[in-house]
Amino acid sequence: MKTAAEINExxxxxxxxxxxxxxxxxxxxxxxxxxxxxxxxxxxADKCRQCxxxxxxxxxxxxxxxxxxxxxxFNYFYCKGCGICYKVCPFGAIEFVKEIK
Amino acid sequence: xxxxxxxxxxxxIAVAMKQINPDVMGAFPIxxxxxxxxxxxxxVADGSVDTVFIPVESEHSAMSTCIGAxxxxxxxxxxxxxxxxxxxxxxxxxxxxxxxxxxxxxxxRALSGPININNDHSDSMGARDAGWIQIYAETNQxxxxxxxxxxxxxxxxxxxxxxCQDGFITSHAIENIELLExxxxxxxxxxYKPENYLLKHENPMAVGPYATAAYYMEAKRAQxxxxxxxxxxxxxxxxxxxALTGRSYGLVERYMMxxxxxxxxxxxxxAGTAKAEVQALRAQGKKVGLVKVRSFRPFxxxxxxxxxxxCKAVAxxxxxxxxxxxxxxxxxxxxxxxxxLPVRPxxxxxxxxxGGRDVSVDSIGKVYADLEEMAAAGKPGSTYRxxxxxx
Numbered sequence: 467m468k469t470a471a472e473i474n475e476x477x478x479x480x481x482x483x484x485x486x487x488x489x490x491x492x493x494x495x496x497x498x499x500x501x502x503x504x505x506x507x508x509x510x511a512d513k514c515r516q517c518x519x520x521x522x523x524x525x526x527x528x529x530x531x532x533x534x535x536x537x538x539x540f541n542y543f544y545c546k547g548c549g550i551c552y553k554v555c556p557f558g559a560i561e562f563v564k565e566i567k
Numbered sequence: 568x569x570x571x572x573x574x575x576x577x578x579x580i581a582v583a584m585k586q587i588n589p590d591v592m593g594a595f596p597i598x599x600x601x602x603x604x605x606x607x608x609x610x611v612a613d614g615s616v617d618t619v620f621i622p623v624e625s626e627h628s629a630m631s632t633c634i635g636a637x638x639x640x641x642x643x644x645x646x647x648x649x650x651x652x653x654x655x656x657x658x659x660x661x662x663x664x665x666x667x668x669x670x671x672x673x674x675x676r677a678l679s680g681p682i683n684i685n686n687d688h689s690d691s692m693g694a695r696d697a698g699w700i701q702i703y704a705e706t707n708q709x710x711x712x713x714x715x716x717x718x719x720x721x722x723x724x725x726x727x728x729x730x731c732q733d734g735f736i737t738s739h740a741i742e743n744i745e746l747l748e749x750x751x752x753x754x755x756x757x758x759y760k761p762e763n764y765l766l767k768h769e770n771p772m773a774v775g776p777y778a779t780a781a782y783y784m785e786a787k788r789a790q791x792x793x794x795x796x797x798x799x800x801x802x803x804x805x806x807x808x809x810a811l812t813g814r815s816y817g818l819v820e821r822y823m824m825x826x827x828x829x830x831x832x833x834x835x836x837x838a839g840t841a842k843a844e845v846q847a848l849r850a851q852g853k854k855v856g857l858v859k860v861r862s863f864r865p866f867x868x869x870x871x872x873x874x875x876x877x878c879k880a881v882a883x884x885x886x887x888x889x890x891x892x893x894x895x896x897x898x899x900x901x902x903x904x905x906x907x908l909p910v911r912p913x914x915x916x917x918x919x920x921x922g923g924r925d926v927s928v929d930s931i932g933k934v935y936a937d938l939e940e941m942a943a944a945g946k947p948g949s950t951y952r953x954x955x956x957x958x
Contacts, residue, residue, distance in 0.1 A: 485775065486782055487763065488773040
C-alpha cells in the first residue's frame with residue numbers, strides 16, 4: 467500500500483489507494499498549502515517582542531516556535547496568507563504584502 | 568438439507584441478518600421495508616444477535632451511520648425503500664467511493680409522485696449510477712439467498728451491495744422457503760476482516776479525503792475497475808452458494824432461451840409471471856423465452872448479447888420510467904449490449920407495473936403477441952410502449 471508521501475500527482479489509478487484512503491496519521495505536514503497564497507506576511511524580527519499572540523491564531527503550522535519559546539520566521543510551505551497574524555500583532559512586527567510569484 | 572419454513576420476503580431478509588449477526592444496523596422505517604428493521608430489532612432486544620441497532624431520525628442518517636460504522640471496521644447494514652433510498656442519495660455515492668462494503672436491503676417501491684406505496688423499480692433504478700452492486704430477486708427464496716451472498720461479494724471488491732426485492736409482492740407475501748442452518752451461514756459468510764479501519768489504533772488512517780482534479784479521475788477509474796471485476800466475483804460466489812445449497816446463481820437467468828426467437832428481458836418478481844406465459848406459449852409450439860436480470864449493477868452486457876443473439880424480436884421490460892422520452896433505463900443498456908452483434912434482433916422498450924399496476928400472465932401474453940407481430944412484419948413499429956395503461 468502506498469504511503470502518504472508516495473501519493474502525488476504522478477500516481478496511476480492502479481497504484482492509488484482505495485477511495486484515496488491515507489494509511490498513516492499527521493500527513494497534513496506533507497501538504498503544501500502555501501501555494502494557495504495571494505497575500506503574504508513578512509516578519510520583522512527587530513520589532514517583535516516575542517509576545518506570541520500570533521502563534522495560536524495561525525490556522526496552520528506557519529509560525530515555528532523554538533525550544534526556548536521564541537518564534538522564528540514564517541514557514542511559507544504552510545502559510546495560506548490569511549493575514550490573521552498580521553491583524554493580531556500589536557507591534558507592527560508583521561507586514562502584510564501582495565505575494566509576487 | 569436446509570430448514571423448511573414459510574416466510575414473507577421481509578422476514579426472510581431479517582432471518583438472514585440474524586444468522587449473519589452483523590455489527591451495526593442503522594435504519595429508519597419506510598413502507599414496505601419497515602418490517603425488516605422491525606423484525607431485526609426484536610432479535611436485538613431478545614439478545615439473539617450482538618448487533619448495535621441505531622434508530623436514526625432519517626435515511627440520510629441511516630446511511631451516514633453505516634458509513635461511519637463500516638469505516639470503523641464493522642459490518643454495517645440497513646434497509647429502505649422509495650423516498651428513503653432517495654434521501655440516502657448523497658451518501659450512497661460516499662459509501663461507494665469510500666469503498667465501504669455496506670449491505671442495503673432495498674424493498675422496491677415507486678418514488679413520489681404521485682405519492683404511491685406500491686412496487687416498481689424507480690427507487691433503485693434511480694440509484695443505478697451510484698456505484699452500488701445491485702442484485703434483484705424474483706422470489707422470497709432468492710431474496711434470502713441473495714442476501715447471504717451479499718457480504719461475500721461486497722467485501723471481496725470493497726463495494727457496497729443493494730439486495731433488491733419487489734415491495735409487497737415478495738416482501739409481504741408468504742412463500743415456502745428453505746433456510747440454511749445457522750452454522751452453515753456463518754461458515755459461508757465468514758467474518759469481516761478489513762486490512763485497515765478507523766479503529767485500528769496502531770495504524771491511524773484517514774477515510775474519504777478531498778481529491779483535487781489531480782486525483783479524482785484516478786479514484787473513479789479504480790472504482791470502475793472494481794465494478795468490472797464484480798461480474799466474476801458474483802458468479803464465483805453464486806456457484807459456491809450452489810455447491811452448498813443446490814441453488815446456483817449467475818448474472819442472468821436464461822429461461823427457455825436455447826431456440827427462442829421472441830424474448831423478454833425482465834427483472835424481479837414479474838419474471839415468475841412471465842415464465843408462466845412462456846410455458847403456455849411453448850405448449851402452443853411458439854419459440855419464446857426470457858432473460859431474467861439478477862445483477863443489474865454490474866450490467867451483464869456480454870451475457871445479454873450471448874443470450875439474445877439468435878432472437879428476432881426482444882422486449883425489454885422496465886418497471887421504471889426513465890423520463891428521457893425514448894424508453895426505460897434497462898432498455899438502453901440491453902440495446903447497447905446488442906449493438907456489436909453481426910445480426911441484431913429488433914428491440915423495443917416496454918414500461919410496465921408502475922406504482923403497483925398489476926401485471927398478469929395475460930399482460931405478458933400481449934407483449935409476446937406484439938413481438939410475434941414485429942417478427943412477422945420484419946419491422947419494430949413503435950419502440951417505446953406502455954403495458955396495461957388505459958388509453
